[in-house]
Amino acid sequence: MNLKHLRYFWVTARAGSVAAAGNQLHLTPQTVSAQIKLLESDLGTALFKPAGRRLELTEAGRVALSYADEIFALGQEMVSSLRATGIPEHAAPVFRVGISDALPKSLIHRLLLSLRQLTKPVRLVCRDGAIETLLGELALHRIEMVLADRPMPAGLAVRGHSRKLGESALAFFAVPRLARQDVGFPACLNGAPLLLPGQNAAVRGEIDRWLGEARLSPRVVGEFDDSALMKVFAEAGEGYFPAPAIISDEICARYGVIELGRLDEVREAFWLISTERRVQHPEVRAVLEAARTAVFNIPVGGETAR
Template identity: 85%
Template structure:
């Protein structure tokens, strides 16, 4: 694929018409149109359809634009990094991390804080999403590593490596006006409104199992794939909710809730997943060490691989 053709397509998609793109590129509209036709021929698909006096992207065109955005962003990163080699002050290297949306944001921040304190400047790029989407990004090397609540599933055509950073007991929280004073934990959950992580969260099955074994029957009023959104609902007094006990103080201070009890036999884990070629990167090693010592209080050398 000719990157010059791709650039003409990219500018045209952003400008909305061949004429506008031609002005930006200092080329005639005929030249731009011809170059885009060559790209469409190479790709074997149509990227634009005429709409009035402008152009509209096809489904293939929208997909191509998303890749082109990343390609030219990376090219700009390359230019910036190469130009910085002659400067005494070292340019910050970009390090891309995927974060599963079921992980608490404050815990993710604590795990990645070590990258901001490294001797080598790092520009951190965080991408939030489902574990399935992030594994796709990892396979295409669009991210260097990812944080998730489970290891990489078996059977994937990705040569990857999973390491457990640590685990925490599960605590339950509620706004002060909702927390029942007449019943201790866990009886206070019975028939009470409950906010839960979505079915994609690894800990969800353990919570459901525990509720059944304890013969507790709360009213599940909400399920959330995004842990931060669940806490916002709880802050408004919508229900009790679970979260890792290791960040209890931060949750209570930020959302104005109180901890009503915790379960030592239900554990919420955090895993670091990277492709095999990334395992030895100093940034990955920094996250591993910070998680073991500062976050989970695990002695060095006792991490779990998967």
Template identity: 45%
Template sequence: MAAPLNFRHLYYFWVVAKEGGIARAAERLGMAVQTVSAQVRALEQSLGHALFKPAGRALALTEAGEAAMGYADQIFQLGEELPAAVRDAATGQGLRLRVGISDGLPKLVVRHLLQPALEGGTTRLLCHEDEFDRLLADLALHRLDAVLSDRTAPSNPNLRLYSHKLGDAPLSWFAPAALAGRKARRFPECLAGMPLLLPTSHAAVRPRIDQWLEREGLHPRVAGEFEDSALLAAFGRSGMGAFPASRWSREELQSDPAVVLLGETPDLVETFYLVSAERRIQHPLVQRLLG
């Protein structure tokens, strides 16, 4: 049976890797250089592999060191979060859910997708919006509990990530009331005579929209492209042009007298996913999202 891992040795290794050298790590730790060096050597002996190699006057990680650093990052990141988790549990603040929101995801859809985790009123929700790849890196380091996106995680042997389908939502098409009132043609032919506001290629649904327009023989003037769906809808409401929106955004948009529902495209859908760092979900709030 292997000897248990000495986490003190691992911590000293982690600081040395972060600082790029034993002298700087010793200064940060307030310890003697010889002591830090001995702790790192003890970890290397217990693991059976060298973790550092010379790089000029500094140290660089070996391949074994890179692997050890990946785990050390996760371990000490979780350690930094432990006091807050204990405090929240002790003070009755409920479970904390850290969710990454892919920046191409419609904001009204995000609210719909997260609603199951908010039922009960004791959830502490932390949302981080960023580029999909950066969110996946944070998820792999357990800085996030889940990532919501309109696409699956790409295959990467260095990242153990799992994509869970949450559902499909057909697109509806809206137009400013003044613009829609001037068009006598029925949907979808009426789109050909209107300026359109569309998501950029940043959104997974954009190629499907382009293909649908081509199949319908529609060649409208694209008046604007937006990465942020909320900004797209805001410009549409202001009168700039017609625009698509997810079915889960339809109720809120229909309550706005400034826009009119033109029609629906049941064969043109957005698909939404939850990406996790574990195949079998343990976090109870993430389980709610999947349920």
């Protein structure tokens, strides 16, 4: 699609007539009209219909206008961003990663350390958020990949491919003064204050199911979409909390807690989502290979995609 033709359509739709658009574009009405006809031919549908001296958008025209608004808004945003930052030509390329709030930050750090080993260094930009928001950013190519606790949900109008990086058993932690050393795990959770991941976390349903099957009744005193914030509350002695056992040593050292026990039957998975069916982006491949070998100790082999 020719963006020049799209711009003539966009200006005409906003101006209300070909003559008004021609004045804004410093072109003759005949030139503007001919360019719009070419766009309609490319799209295979009419975008305008006559309405007296003005033009009225068809249903297809209204859809096209909504996309054109976003396309040209993004173009202006790009120009403004480049002018504001003044990025020199020799600067390292930017690599943008979307990170689900539910993921442990120390695990993300371990996954992204692989980017330091690249032949061509990159400037890393990390964006936290809900997975639905991040997938929207991925669809608009505002980020290059998403790290999440689940694969891309079915039914989204986003073209993406999910690859499982690995998984970990779940462990429970608490500060020493709160931990009940006289009661074994998991019985120590009975009646204990408990901090849990929010309902949007993929592992939350598995935790609730396990507590019910084990007939345990802790006092849920907090729920957190942000896993880092949950650990800060736990560090202050507010309650027990679950986290991936694969980073148990880091959690204990950083937050002054002890591991009470772990559950092999409840496992948390970690996923990489990108727009590529075959991983060609060197940064994405570096994270994928590092996850499988250095983090999860899985031999690099077939990729889980959907």
